[in-house]
Amino acid sequence: EPEVTQTPSHQVTQMGQEVILRCVPISNHLYFYWYRQILGQKVEFLVSFYNNEISEKSEIFDDQFSVERPDGSNFTLKIRSTKLEDSAMYFCASSPTGTGYKDTQYFGPGTRLTVL
């Protein structure tokens, strides 16, 4: 069964450093998402991406965040200058379509980002 994969599973970085979290969505999916979950808090939407551009982004997704689909298979989240409060589990998801019941989002296992 096709699945969303994410690398690395755990990333440790120093405050102020740039990190790139990588995701490989399911191959025939068109919509891509990033969510994050700070320990003990809710899963929060960060950004959705379709047709090589951002469809929607949350207030959390400020100028230090960017997303890219550099080739036909990868979907990346870059955090330019990490802060302590960026420590969280980051989930990538993809779906065949954007809305409706057919928009089942398939989630990856997550990348745990620890900022020291």
Add this chain to the structure above:
Amino acid sequence: GEDVEQSLFLSVREGDSSVINCTYTDSSSTYLYWYKQEPGAGLQLLTYIFSNMDMKQDQRLTVLLNKKDKHLSLRIADTQTGDSAIYFCAESHDGNTGKLIFGQGTTLQVKP
């Protein structure tokens, strides 16, 4: 604004039924979902319900939706130890980009 709330913890005995509850605030919610998260794994979609439905049954899972009270529940019949996980309620609505709004998750502990 949009908000989804769940109780944090539920403990049941193996073989009993589990009922996990969720409330939401967005009256324009169109689709409501239940996701399951096992340790070290991603979020797995269990089931969904469209807002014009009251109930949906899928094997051991029954979803009840009270749209007036904005209350959603997930009933797991004959709960097994393998059902131990975190269960997330989520909502989305047409007109947006598929963004899901999640509750904080309910940890289900199943005792043998």
